[in-house]
Amino acid sequence: MNQTGIPNALSILSENRHGLLRDVACVMARHGANILTTQQSIISSGQKKDLSTLYFEFEGIEDTESLIIELSEISEVHSVERHQPFSKIYGKRVIILGGGAQVAQVALGAVNEADRHNIRGERISVDTIPLVGEEDLSVAVEAVSRLPRASVLVLAGSIMGGKITESVIKIQKMGIPVISLSMVGSVPEHADLVVTDPIQAGVLAVMHVSSKAVFDIYRVHGRRF
Amino acid sequence: MNQTGIPNALSILSENRHGLLRDVACVMARHGANILTTQQSIISSGQKKDLSTLYFEFEGIEDTESLIIELSEISEVHSVERHQPFSKIYGKRVIILGGGAQVAQVALGAVNEADRHNIRGERISVDTIPLVGEEDLSVAVEAVSRLPRASVLVLAGSIMGGKITESVIKIQKMGIPVISLSMVGSVPEHADLVVTDPIQAGVLAVMHVSSKAVFDIYRVHGRRF
Numbered sequence: 001m002n003q004t005g006i007p008n009a010l011s012i013l014s015e016n017r018h019g020l021l022r023d024v025a026c027v028m029a030r031h032g033a034n035i036l037t038t039q040q041s042i043i044s045s046g047q048k049k050d051l052s053t054l055y056f057e058f059e060g061i062e063d064t065e066s067l068i069i070e071l072s073e074i075s076e077v078h079s080v081e082r083h084q085p086f087s088k089i090y091g092k093r094v095i096i097l098g099g100g101a102q103v104a105q106v107a108l109g110a111v112n113e114a115d116r117h118n119i120r121g122e123r124i125s126v127d128t129i130p131l132v133g134e135e136d137l138s139v140a141v142e143a144v145s146r147l148p149r150a151s152v153l154v155l156a157g158s159i160m161g162g163k164i165t166e167s168v169i170k171i172q173k174m175g176i177p178v179i180s181l182s183m184v185g186s187v188p189e190h191a192d193l194v195v196t197d198p199i200q201a202g203v204l205a206v207m208h209v210s211s212k213a214v215f216d217i218y219r220v221h222g223r224r225f
Numbered sequence: 226m227n228q229t230g231i232p233n234a235l236s237i238l239s240e241n242r243h244g245l246l247r248d249v250a251c252v253m254a255r256h257g258a259n260i261l262t263t264q265q266s267i268i269s270s271g272q273k274k275d276l277s278t279l280y281f282e283f284e285g286i287e288d289t290e291s292l293i294i295e296l297s298e299i300s301e302v303h304s305v306e307r308h309q310p311f312s313k314i315y316g317k318r319v320i321i322l323g324g325g326a327q328v329a330q331v332a333l334g335a336v337n338e339a340d341r342h343n344i345r346g347e348r349i350s351v352d353t354i355p356l357v358g359e360e361d362l363s364v365a366v367e368a369v370s371r372l373p374r375a376s377v378l379v380l381a382g383s384i385m386g387g388k389i390t391e392s393v394i395k396i397q398k399m400g401i402p403v404i405s406l407s408m409v410g411s412v413p414e415h416a417d418l419v420v421t422d423p424i425q426a427g428v429l430a431v432m433h434v435s436s437k438a439v440f441d442i443y444r445v446h447g448r449r450f
Contacts, residue, residue, distance in 0.1 A: 039261075043399060101340075104336040
C-alpha cells in the first residue's frame with residue numbers, strides 16, 4: 001500500500017508479443033511492486049485494433065515515475081499511463097442476479113440509493129445479470145466470490161433452491177452477505193436477510209455496502225421484512 | 226486458447242504470504258500458460274477471513290490436471306479449484322453511467338432485453354454506476370476501456386460535455402461504442418448513436434452486444450432516434 005492505503009494503477013499499450021506480461025512483471029518485481037490485479041487483452045476494434053493492453057493494480061512502490069520510465073523503455077511498448085484504481089472510480093459492487101423482471105426492480109432501488117450516496121462522495125456500483133435455471137444460476141452465484149470488489153449479493157427471483165443454495169452457503173463463507181427476495185425454495189432460509197419488496201432489497205443492499213449509512217445486514221441477520 | 230477457444234480459470238486459496246503470486250506464476254509459466262487475468266485479494270470477513278485468494282484466467286495449456294497438482298504442492302496453498310471463465314458465466318458487459326434517475330431507466334430496458342437473450346443461452350450482463358460531475362464522470366468513462374468484457378457504454382444524463390466528451394472519443398478509439406441519451410452538451414455530437422427514450426437505449430445497447438440480434442450500432446452510426 002502507498003501512504004493513503006490506495007493501490008496504484010498503470011495501463012500499458014503495446015504490440016501483441018508473447019512473453020510481454022512476463023517482462024513487465026519482472027520490471028515491477030525489481031521495483032518491489034506487489035501486484036494485486038492484472039488484466040491483459042487484445043483490442044478487437046477501433047484505431048488501436050490488434051494492439052495489446054495490459055492493466056495493473058499494485059502496491060508497495062514509492063517512486064512510480066521511475067517505474068513508468070523503465071516500462072516505457074521495453075521496445076514493444078507504445079505508451080504507459082497512470083490511473084486511479086477501480087476501487088476509487090467504481091467502488092464497491094452490489095451484485096444482483098436472478099429473473100429479469102425482479103432484477104430490474106432491485107436494480108431500480110439500488111441505483112437510486114447508490115445515486116444518493118455517490119453524490120456525497122462515495123463510490124457504489126450496481127452490477128446485474130438476468131439469469132435463470134438452477135445450474136446456470138448456481139455457477140453465477142458461486143462466481144460472485146471471485147468478482148473484484150463484490151460486496152453484497154441480492155438474489156432476485158420467484159423460486160431458488162438446490163445447488164443455488166449450496167452456492168449461497170459457499171460465498172457466505174467467503175465473506176459475501178446474501179439478501180434474498182421472499183420466494184419459493186430454500187434460498188431464503190439460508191440468506192442473511194429476506195426482503196419482500198424488490199426496491200427495498202436494492203436500497204438495503206446499497207446501505208449495507210455504504211461506509212456512511214447506519215445499516216448492517218449482520219445486525220438483523222436471518223430476519224424477514 | 227484451448228480447443229474451444231475459451232480460456233481456463235483456476236482459483237487458489239492460500240495463506241497470505243508475500244511472493245506467492247510470483248511462485249504461482251512460475252509454475253504456470255513452466256506449464257506454458259499464457260496468463261490473461263489475475264486477481265489477488267485478502268478475504269476480509271467470513272470463515273476464510275485473512276486467507277488470500279488468487280484467481281487466474283489463462284490459455285495455452287492442454288493438461289490442466291497436472292498444473293493443478295503442482296500448484297497444490299506449494300506449501301501455503303489450501304486448495305486449487307477449477308472454474309468456468311467469467312466470459313462464460315457473466316458474458317459481455319453493457320455499462321451504464323450517469324445520473325441515477327436515467328441510469329435506472331436505461332438499466333430497466335437493458336436488463337429486460339438481456340433476460341430475453343440470456344434465456345436463449347447468451348450471457349449479457351448490465352453494470353451501472355450512478356455518478357455526476359464532469360471530472361468524476363470523465364474518469365469513469367475513460368476507465369470503461371480497462372474494464373474486462375466491457376462491450377458498449379450508455380451515457381444516461383441530462384447534460385454532458387467537456388472532459389466527458391474527451392473521454393468518449395478516447396474509448397471509441399479503444400473499440401468501445403458509445404450510446405448517448407438525447408441531452409444538453411457535446412456528448413451526443415460525438416456518440417455513435419443518440420437515443421431519446423432511456424428504455425430503448427438500454428434495449429439497443431444489449432442488441433448491439435448480442436451475437437444473435439440483427440442490430441449493429443455502426444450501421445446506423447451518428448443517427449438520432
